[in-house]
Amino acid sequence: MGINCGIDWAESHHDVALADDTGHIVARARIDTGATGFNDLLRMIAEHGGTPEGTPVAIETDKNLLVVALAEAGFTIYPINPRAVARYRERHGQAGGKSDPGDAAVLANVLRTDPDVHRVLPAVSEHGRAVKALARQHQEAIWALHQTISRLRSVLLEFYPAALQAFPNLKHRAALTVLTAAPTLEAGQKLTRHRLEYLLRRCGRRNDPGLVEQILTDLRAPTLRQPPQVEASLGHAVAGLLGIVDSMHRAVDDLEKELGRVFDTHPQAPILRSVPALGPILAARVLAEIGDDQTRFVTPAGLRAFAGTAPITRASGRSHYVKARKVRNKLLCDACHWWAFAMLTKSAGARAHYDKRRAAGDHHNAALRNLANKLLGRLWWCLQHGEAWDDRAAWPQAHDGPNPAAA
Missing domain, CATH: 3.30.420.40 (ATPase, nucleotide binding domain)
Known part of the structure; x- marks a missing residue:
C-alpha cells in the first residue's frame, strides 16, 4: 500500500x-x-x-x-x-x-x-538555483528602486515641482546628484552656475550647450511654495529618500556584478550568450526561470506555455476565440518580451517575422509575443542539443546577410 x-x-x-x-x-x-x-x-x-x-x-x-x-x-x-x-x-x-x-x-x-x-519539481542544479536566486533578487531590487523613486517624485510634487521641471527623469544620476546638493526649493534657487557645472561633471554628465542655463532657469522660475517650516520638513524627507535611492543603486550594481559572475560560469551560459540580443543579465534571467533540468520541458510547447507566449483557445457553443495566456511565469514572460524587442535590431529574420505579424493585424505587444514564441522554440532546441544559436537556421526564409552580434 x-x-x-x-x-x-x-x-x-x-x-x-x-x-x-x-x-x-x-x-x-x-x-x-x-x-x-x-x-x-x-x-x-x-x-x-x-x-x-x-x-x-x-x-x-x-x-x-x-x-x-x-x-x-x-x-x-x-x-x-x-x-x-x-x-x-x-x-x-x-x-x-x-x-x-x-x-x-x-x-x-x-x-x-x-x-x-501536475508537474514534478524540476531537478535544477545548485549552480542553476544560485543563478535563479541572484536573478530574482536583482529584478526585485530594481522594482523596489523604481518604487522608491516614485515616492521621491510624489514628495517633490508637494513642495518642489521646479525640480521635476529641471529633471523630468529622476532615474538619471545627474538628477539625484543635483537634488542631493539642493533638496529644497530654497537651496535649488541658490545654486550657482559654477556649483552646478561641478555637480554635473562629478556624475559624468556632459555639459550640453544650454543645459546649465536651462536647469538654473527651471529651478529659479516663480512658483507656489509651502510654508518655510513645512518646506524644511519635506526637504528632510527628500534627503532621506535620496540616501535610500543611492544605497539601492549600489545594491543593484553589486547584485548585477555577482549575477554576471555566477552566470558566466554556468555550463549553459555559452549557449545562451550566443543568442542575439541576450546580454548577460537578460540571459541569466531566462536561465533562472527555465532552469537547467534537461527533462523539465519534453517539447517546446511546454516551455512556451510556461513562459506564457503560447496563446490559449476558449471555445464554448458558438463562442470561439484565441487570447493571451494569463497564467504563466511572469518573470520569464517579461524577460522574453524584452528579448523579442531587442531582437528587432539584432536579427533580420526576427524583424521580418515581427513586420509580418504587424501587417497581419497584430498590435505591438501581440507581435512581440508571437516573436518570443518562435524564439523560445529555437532556444529549446539549442539547449536540448547543446548547440550555439544559428540565426540562419532560426530564420531560414530570411534574406542572406551577416549575423548581427549579440548585445
Missing part, C-alpha cells in the same frame, strides 16, 4: 496529512519549521510504510526550506498551484469552509487522484 503526503506550509508551522490508496487519511500532524519538524515528518512517513522514493509530496510552494530538505532527501515534490487546490477543495464541499489540516488532506489526495496532470 502506497501513501501520499500533503503539506500545508506556514511561517510558524506546517500541517501534514498522509493518505493511503483509498483516500483515507492515515495520519495527521503539525510540525515546526526547523530540523526537529523535518525529522518528525520523516519518522511519521516511515512509521506508515513510506519511503523517499515511494512517497510523493504535494505542497503549495517550490522555494520553502522544507522543499529543499525533502528534495535533498530524495522525495518527489509536486508544487501545486493554490488555485488548483481551491478547486479540489470545492469537490468535497461548497460551503466555503477552509482549514490548514483540511488543506493538507486535500493536497495528499491531489496526488492520489491526478498525479499525471
Whole structure:
C-alpha cells in the first residue's frame, strides 16, 4: 500500500496529512519549521510504510526550506498551484469552509487522484538555483528602486515641482546628484552656475550647450511654495529618500556584478550568450526561470506555455476565440518580451517575422509575443542539443546577410 503526503506550509508551522490508496487519511500532524519538524515528518512517513522514493509530496510552494530538505532527501515534490487546490477543495464541499489540516488532506489526495496532470519539481542544479536566486533578487531590487523613486517624485510634487521641471527623469544620476546638493526649493534657487557645472561633471554628465542655463532657469522660475517650516520638513524627507535611492543603486550594481559572475560560469551560459540580443543579465534571467533540468520541458510547447507566449483557445457553443495566456511565469514572460524587442535590431529574420505579424493585424505587444514564441522554440532546441544559436537556421526564409552580434 502506497501513501501520499500533503503539506500545508506556514511561517510558524506546517500541517501534514498522509493518505493511503483509498483516500483515507492515515495520519495527521503539525510540525515546526526547523530540523526537529523535518525529522518528525520523516519518522511519521516511515512509521506508515513510506519511503523517499515511494512517497510523493504535494505542497503549495517550490522555494520553502522544507522543499529543499525533502528534495535533498530524495522525495518527489509536486508544487501545486493554490488555485488548483481551491478547486479540489470545492469537490468535497461548497460551503466555503477552509482549514490548514483540511488543506493538507486535500493536497495528499491531489496526488492520489491526478498525479499525471501536475508537474514534478524540476531537478535544477545548485549552480542553476544560485543563478535563479541572484536573478530574482536583482529584478526585485530594481522594482523596489523604481518604487522608491516614485515616492521621491510624489514628495517633490508637494513642495518642489521646479525640480521635476529641471529633471523630468529622476532615474538619471545627474538628477539625484543635483537634488542631493539642493533638496529644497530654497537651496535649488541658490545654486550657482559654477556649483552646478561641478555637480554635473562629478556624475559624468556632459555639459550640453544650454543645459546649465536651462536647469538654473527651471529651478529659479516663480512658483507656489509651502510654508518655510513645512518646506524644511519635506526637504528632510527628500534627503532621506535620496540616501535610500543611492544605497539601492549600489545594491543593484553589486547584485548585477555577482549575477554576471555566477552566470558566466554556468555550463549553459555559452549557449545562451550566443543568442542575439541576450546580454548577460537578460540571459541569466531566462536561465533562472527555465532552469537547467534537461527533462523539465519534453517539447517546446511546454516551455512556451510556461513562459506564457503560447496563446490559449476558449471555445464554448458558438463562442470561439484565441487570447493571451494569463497564467504563466511572469518573470520569464517579461524577460522574453524584452528579448523579442531587442531582437528587432539584432536579427533580420526576427524583424521580418515581427513586420509580418504587424501587417497581419497584430498590435505591438501581440507581435512581440508571437516573436518570443518562435524564439523560445529555437532556444529549446539549442539547449536540448547543446548547440550555439544559428540565426540562419532560426530564420531560414530570411534574406542572406551577416549575423548581427549579440548585445
